[in-house]
Amino acid sequence: MNECLTLNVxxxxxxxxxxSTAPLLxxxxxxxxxxxxxxxxxxxxxxxxxxxxxxxAAYSCSREIGTLSGxxxxxxxxxxxxxxxxxLQQAFLDEQAGQCGxxxxxxxxxxxxxxxxxxxxxxxxxxxxxxxxxCRCGSHPRILRAVLKAAADMRExxx
Amino acid sequence: xxxxxxxxxxxxxxxxxxxxxxxVRIGTGKVELGQGVLxxxxxxxxxxxxxxxxxxxxxxxxxxxGPGEGYTAxxxxxxxxGAAIRLVAAEVRALALARAALRLNAAxxxxxxxxxxxxxxxxxxxxxxxxxxxELDLSAEATGTVPPKPLSAHRLVGRSxxxxxxxxxxxxxxxxxxxxxxxxxxxxxxxxxxxxxxxLQLDEEMIRRRAxxxxxxxxxxxxxxxxxxxxxxxxAAAVAATERAIWDNALSLAPEQATPxxxxxxxxxxxxMGDPPPEPAMDRVCARFTxxxxxxxxxxxxxxxxxxxxxxxxxxxxxxxxxxxxxxxxRTVGFSLDAVACHHVxxxxxxxxxxxxxxxxDAALVALALPDQPIRLMWRREEEFGYEPLSSxxxxxxxxxxxxxxxxxxxxxxxxxxxxxxxxxxxxxSLLAAHAMKTPPPDRKPFxxxxxxxxxxxxxxxxxxxxxxxxxxxxxxxxxxxxxxxLRGLGATLNVFAIEGLLDDLxxxxxxxxxxxxxxxxxDPRARRVLEKAAAMANWSSRDAxxxxxGLGIGLARYKNSSAYAAVAAAVEVxxxxxxxxxxxxxxxxxxxxxxxxxxxxxxNIVQAISWALIEEVRFGPQGIATxxxxxxxxxxxxxxxEIRVELVEANEYPPIGVGxxxxxxxxxxxxxxVAHALxxxxxxxxxxxxxIMKALMA
Numbered sequence: 041m042n043e044c045l046t047l048n049v050x051x052x053x054x055x056x057x058x059x060s061t062a063p064l065l066x067x068x069x070x071x072x073x074x075x076x077x078x079x080x081x082x083x084x085x086x087x088x089x090x091x092x093x094x095x096x097a098a099y100s101c102s103r104e105i106g107t108l109s110g111x112x113x114x115x116x117x118x119x120x121x122x123x124x125x126x127x128l129q130q131a132f133l134d135e136q137a138g139q140c141g142x143x144x145x146x147x148x149x150x151x152x153x154x155x156x157x158x159x160x161x162x163x164x165x166x167x168x169x170x171x172x173x174x175c176r177c178g179s180h181p182r183i184l185r186a187v188l189k190a191a192a193d194m195r196e197x198x199x
Numbered sequence: 200x201x202x203x204x205x206x207x208x209x210x211x212x213x214x215x216x217x218x219x220x221x222x223v224r225i226g227t228g229k230v231e232l233g234q235g236v237l238x239x240x241x242x243x244x245x246x247x248x249x250x251x252x253x254x255x256x257x258x259x260x261x262x263x264x265g266p267g268e269g270y271t272a273x274x275x276x277x278x279x280x281g282a283a284i285r286l287v288a289a290e291v292r293a294l295a296l297a298r299a300a301l302r303l304n305a306a307x308x309x310x311x312x313x314x315x316x317x318x319x320x321x322x323x324x325x326x327x328x329x330x331x332x333x334e335l336d337l338s339a340e341a342t343g344t345v346p347p348k349p350l351s352a353h354r355l356v357g358r359s360x361x362x363x364x365x366x367x368x369x370x371x372x373x374x375x376x377x378x379x380x381x382x383x384x385x386x387x388x389x390x391x392x393x394x395x396x397x398x399l400q401l402d403e404e405m406i407r408r409r410a411x412x413x414x415x416x417x418x419x420x421x422x423x424x425x426x427x428x429x430x431x432x433x434x435a436a437a438v439a440a441t442e443r444a445i446w447d448n449a450l451s452l453a454p455e456q457a458t459p460x461x462x463x464x465x466x467x468x469x470x471x472m473g474d475p476p477p478e479p480a481m482d483r484v485c486a487r488f489t490x491x492x493x494x495x496x497x498x499x500x501x502x503x504x505x506x507x508x509x510x511x512x513x514x515x516x517x518x519x520x521x522x523x524x525x526x527x528x529x530r531t532v533g534f535s536l537d538a539v540a541c542h543h544v545x546x547x548x549x550x551x552x553x554x555x556x557x558x559x560x561d562a563a564l565v566a567l568a569l570p571d572q573p574i575r576l577m578w579r580r581e582e583e584f585g586y587e588p589l590s591s592x593x594x595x596x597x598x599x600x601x602x603x604x605x606x607x608x609x610x611x612x613x614x615x616x617x618x619x620x621x622x623x624x625x626x627x628x629s630l631l632a633a634h635a636m637k638t639p640p641p642d643r644k645p646f647x648x649x650x651x652x653x654x655x656x657x658x659x660x661x662x663x664x665x666x667x668x669x670x671x672x673x674x675x676x677x678x679x680x681x682x683x684x685x686l687r688g689l690g691a692t693l694n695v696f697a698i699e700g701l702l703d704d705l706x707x708x709x710x711x712x713x714x715x716x717x718x719x720x721x722x723d724p725r726a727r728r729v730l731e732k733a734a735a736m737a738n739w740s741s742r743d744a745x746x747x748x749x750g751l752g753i754g755l756a757r758y759k760n761s762s763a764y765a766a767v768a769a770a771v772e773v774x775x776x777x778x779x780x781x782x783x784x785x786x787x788x789x790x791x792x793x794x795x796x797x798x799x800x801x802x803x804n805i806v807q808a809i810s811w812a813l814i815e816e817v818r819f820g821p822q823g824i825a826t827x828x829x830x831x832x833x834x835x836x837x838x839x840x841x842e843i844r845v846e847l848v849e850a851n852e853y854p855p856i857g858v859g860x861x862x863x864x865x866x867x868x869x870x871x872x873x874v875a876h877a878l879x880x881x882x883x884x885x886x887x888x889x890x891x892i893m894k895a896l897m898a
Contacts, residue, residue, distance in 0.1 A: 184840065
């Protein structure tokens with residue numbers, strides 16, 4: 041059943057006419073053209089599809105769009121762009137924290153949500169916060185370093 | 200002298216072309232899998248041509264215009280493609296310089312090149328590569344006679360140039376999964392449950408109802424796919440079809456068939472490699488090691504895009520070789536090579552032969568059935584886990600003949616394994632959906648990758664120590680009920696685990712320290728250097744007697760006995776489970792093209808090997824492979840990542856050698872030895888789980 045719903049995605053309000061059972065991930069990728077959130081498993085097990093829903097990191101692969109009307113979504117495209125990288129994206133680049141890169145969108149989102157709650161974390165706290173995100177290339181050590189660095193950079197900016 | 204890849208692709212313009220936008224297009228048959236190879240190859244080209252890195256555009260995996268270099272596999276890329284690009288770039292630079300000298304009425308040695316512009320006695324000459332490019336005949340064949348730059352002249356090679364592909368991947372693009380073509384349809388398949396399974400019944404009306412949107416159903420013998428503009432509907436159709444289709448002769452597996460013991464008990468094709476068998480009277484010590492079937496576990500299900508238009512089938516794929524893919528697809532669909540074009544687009548890491556090639560044929564079959572419409576076909580998660588080739592379960596028994604002082608003087612590595620080489624077109628292997636066609640491909644004969652090409656199951660079966668006679672007895676098991684093929688490291692992971700495990704046991708019998716024991720039988724100076732380095736990094740000299748729940752272990756190998764040397768030390772704590780707390784690794788990669796890229800690869804290989812050593816195991820059930828998601832096939836997570844320190848030993852005087860797989864075997868071995876040190880007893884089987892710790896302690 042289609043119903044008209046509104047969704048704020050990366051600061052832009054969209055009126056959507058899609059089946060209410062469509063997963064948020066399909067709506068983002070195929071209706072809004074935001075390809076940064078990735079399909080990994082469709083089972084809420086890998087984290088490649090993570091987006092912020094009202095600031096909270098959440099899987100988008102199985103989340104039905106009908107439950108989200110009026111909510112605010114942030115995807116990796118909403119974090120920053122090539123010309124204006126978010127400190128997390130910049131830190132990942134500085135640390136070369138990635139190999140194939142497929143998991144990175146979800147990890148950046150999870151890290152963003154975490155640093156918003158805990159701006160001065162330890163390595164172990166970051167690892168615990170990212171445990172829902174799988175990386176198969178083994179970029180974990182660099183990702184942990186990058187998130188620590190981003191946290192420091194962001195604190196410095198605030199100070 | 201012409202290198203391996205240049206002999207196959209002698210024309211200069213397959214490798215190098217000057218573009219109108221003042222860049223140079225560098226062709227390679229090797230593809231980016233997340234290992235950073237395109238950045239390293241661009242560095243090599245920019246180095247020889249005296250260009251900035253941003254003046255090089257890599258054209259990778261183009262079956263029409265680029266060089267064919269087989270598969271991007273076995274850590275050959277820098278050794279093969281890098282060597283070819285280096286020679287071609289040096290030769291084209293020399294040709295261009297000679298031409299410029301004529302134009303400028305100068306002697307060639309008065310000219311130099313900077314950022315692609317010619318300088319005469321150090322001053323701008325007003326001309327550059329692009330102003331004379333039209334006068335160069337790059338359709339000529341390479342001679343390989345122009346020597347590349349000496350080491351001392353390198354400006355870019357040896358520098359940690361940032362990965363060229365990472366910025367896009369950090370801002371939400373860069374993958375084949377993101378491709379959008381006008382009029383594109385999404386597609387999913389209903390997989391034939393095993394070769395020989397026949398589709399008896401498919402309720403198309405039910406499938407359309409469950410899809411909830413407009414879908415097309417493509418059916419070719421036992422191959423079925425669903426296509427449509429709405430990906431959600433197409434996915435729902437495939438899920439419904441998979442649940443409800445009725446098959447005859449579907450594959451069914453028994454749980455015990457997933458065990459190394461079951462594999463080793465099957466009839467085998469036996470081969471002896473290396474030195475003749477030992478005298479039977481010799482006093483021998485042996486130990487038996489195993490590992491289970493492993494999944495590649497790519498984080499993304501495989502994906503491909505295909506379009507059939509005007510008699511040409513174009514396929515975009517993230518598989519590891521576009522020239523082989525073109526041949527395999529053309530052969531399967533009965534087209535001439537000219538009518539098929541394959542282009543590489545990056546996907547998620549694959550770590551070997553996963554579903555990528557097969558998804559490309561799937562997309563091609565749908566495109567042929569629905570001409571003029573681009574088809575984006577993606578596998579489902581359970582399809583990737585259930586239908587990609589596995590890495591074979593293996594058993595290795597290592598036998599060492601000892602002298603009076605307890606040192607090994609004769610060595611046999613005895614291996615039971617299914618093949619590690621079943622890439623399409625290799626050893627008679629085919630793409631998956633070919634088995635669903637009316638005339639399936641003929642049965643394969645027993646085949647594994649020969650030792651001179653690095654070996655499959657036998658890879659690293661010959662220890663690099665000074666032992667005297669050394670040999671491999673390979674029992675190649677042909678009749679396993681699942682498809683097996685290459686996973687990063689191939690047989691090396693278990694072979695190194697076994698060899699290094701027995702060496703530690705032998706050191707213990709002789710009452711010697713494991714590092715000292717190894718050094719006493721190791722004359723290769725490069726191997727000694729990484730071993731000593733890793734031991735020093737781990738503060739090995741302060742290692743305690745062990746047995747109290749914490750352990751320190753070492754592992755060493757030269758990958759394929761021809762690529763990079765890696766020594767790894769691992770510190771573990773063992774109670775109910777094994778926790779790796781620290782890894783120290785020293786690597787000799789020869790000339791390091793991009794040191795940080797090498798470190799990134801090695802770190803990743805270490806992390807993956809920890810996951811293999813402690814966690815991963817494919818299981819079978821009545822419906823086939825039973826580990827179809829990340830809960831039933833867990834892999835290592837962030838909170839399990841140890842502190843990892845990797846250092847490269849300086850070895851720039853040696854040619855560059857492949858590094859991406861060098862640390863896996865040594866890491867697994869170091870963990871195995873550290874666990875033995877911690878427990879005072881050895882666990883011989885991967886993964887080293889809670890159950891196995893308990894069993895080892897009870898024994």
